[in-house]
Amino acid sequence: MTPLSADDRLALEATFTAYCAAIDRRESAAVAASYYTEDGMMDNTALGSPIVEGRPAVTAAINGMFASMAKLEHFLSNFLVTQTTGNAVQTQCYVQAYGQPNGGAEFGMRGIYRVAMTRIDNEWKIARLTFQHFA
Amino acid sequence: MTPLSADDRLALEATFTAYCAAIDRRESAAVAASYYTEDGMMDNTALGSPIVEGRPAVTAAINGMFASMAKLEHFLSNFLVTQTTGNAVQTQCYVQAYGQPNGGAEFGMRGIYRVAMTRIDNEWKIARLTFQHFA
Amino acid sequence: MTPLSADDRLALEATFTAYCAAIDRRESAAVAASYYTEDGMMDNTALGSPIVEGRPAVTAAINGMFASMAKLEHFLSNFLVTQTTGNAVQTQCYVQAYGQPNGGAEFGMRGIYRVAMTRIDNEWKIARLTFQHFA
Numbered sequence: 001m002t003p004l005s006a007d008d009r010l011a012l013e014a015t016f017t018a019y020c021a022a023i024d025r026r027e028s029a030a031v032a033a034s035y036y037t038e039d040g041m042m043d044n045t046a047l048g049s050p051i052v053e054g055r056p057a058v059t060a061a062i063n064g065m066f067a068s069m070a071k072l073e074h075f076l077s078n079f080l081v082t083q084t085t086g087n088a089v090q091t092q093c094y095v096q097a098y099g100q101p102n103g104g105a106e107f108g109m110r111g112i113y114r115v116a117m118t119r120i121d122n123e124w125k126i127a128r129l130t131f132q133h134f135a
Numbered sequence: 136m137t138p139l140s141a142d143d144r145l146a147l148e149a150t151f152t153a154y155c156a157a158i159d160r161r162e163s164a165a166v167a168a169s170y171y172t173e174d175g176m177m178d179n180t181a182l183g184s185p186i187v188e189g190r191p192a193v194t195a196a197i198n199g200m201f202a203s204m205a206k207l208e209h210f211l212s213n214f215l216v217t218q219t220t221g222n223a224v225q226t227q228c229y230v231q232a233y234g235q236p237n238g239g240a241e242f243g244m245r246g247i248y249r250v251a252m253t254r255i256d257n258e259w260k261i262a263r264l265t266f267q268h269f270a
Numbered sequence: 271m272t273p274l275s276a277d278d279r280l281a282l283e284a285t286f287t288a289y290c291a292a293i294d295r296r297e298s299a300a301v302a303a304s305y306y307t308e309d310g311m312m313d314n315t316a317l318g319s320p321i322v323e324g325r326p327a328v329t330a331a332i333n334g335m336f337a338s339m340a341k342l343e344h345f346l347s348n349f350l351v352t353q354t355t356g357n358a359v360q361t362q363c364y365v366q367a368y369g370q371p372n373g374g375a376e377f378g379m380r381g382i383y384r385v386a387m388t389r390i391d392n393e394w395k396i397a398r399l400t401f402q403h404f405a
Binding site for chain 3: 006009077079081092096110135
Binding site for chain 1: 144213214227245270
C-alpha cells in the first residue's frame, strides 16, 4: 500500500466530512454533488435505492432526499484508509445517521460507508460512495 | 483560506477534545476554562443560557454545570476547519451529548459546536464556543 | 511530553480503529489479536471479565466474544494522546458500543477506552486496552 502523507489522510477525512455537512445543511444539492467526480456513483442499494451515476444524477438524488426528509444528520467516526493505489484510495467510516421524513417520526440508523476517492487536480473527490449495513 | 499544517489541524481537534474531556471528568472548572482565551466566550443561548465571557465567568458557568449535573458526556465527531485567517480559525464539530441532572433522568442531545479558536504563544485556545441545534 | 509527529498521531488512531474494525468484522480473532503486543493485555474488569494477557489468551477471549455475540459495533470518538514516553504512549477514546448476544436483544453501552500503545519495529501495537465507565 502506497503510504499517504498526513496531509492527504486529513484531506480525505475532511472532504468526506464536508460532503456530509453539505448534505446535513440542506442548502444546495449541486454543492453536495460537487464533492463527487464527474462520473461519481452513489450506491444506496443496501437501502433499496437504485445506484445513481454522474453529478447530474447524484444532484437529482440528493434533491430527492432534501424533498422527502425534514432532517438529515450524519455522525461519522472510525475513519480508515483501507487501500491506496496512486491517486485512488479506498476509505471507510462508520455512520450513525438520524433522519426524519416529512410528517414522519425521527429514526436512527447505523452502518458503514465505503468511500472510493480519487485525486483530481490535487483535490480528493468521491468516486463511489456505498452504504452498507454491519455484517 | 490559509492552509493549516497537519500539526495545526490535529492540535485544533486535540485541544477541543481535551477541553471536553476536562468537562466530562468534572475535576476542575478552572482547568476546563483554561482552554479558553482570557476573554473567551461560551455561547449556549440555543439552550436558553446567557452568553458568558472571560475565564472567571466561564469557570463559574462550568462550576454551575458540575453542581447541577450528575453526569456529562460529549461525544465529538465530524471535525472541520471552515475558515482560517492567520492565527484565527473557525472550526466545527458534531456532538452527541449525554447528561443527567441531579436526581433526574439521563437525556441525550445532538447538535453542532461552532468553535472559534485563536493561536496564542503557539497554543490554540477557544475564543468562542457556540452550541447550535441542527437546522 | 515528547511531541509526536502528525504521522504518529494518525497511525495511533488508525491502529486502534483498525483493531475495532477487525473485531466488528468478526472474521478472525487471530487477526484482531495481532494488533496487540506479544504480551498485550485486555482489561475488561469494568465489565466483569478477568484480565487476559498475551496474544493466545487475547485470541481466545475474542473468540469467546464472537461465539456469544451475534453483533458487535464499536463507534470511536474523542481520540487523545494523554502521555508520551519514547516509544510508549497512553491514548484514550470514547466508545459507543452496540452488541447483541445470540438470541438476545440489542444493547448499547458508552465508555472510555484507555489504550497503552508501544512502537515495535515502527508499528504501533496495543500494550494494554482497558475499558472504563464514565466516572
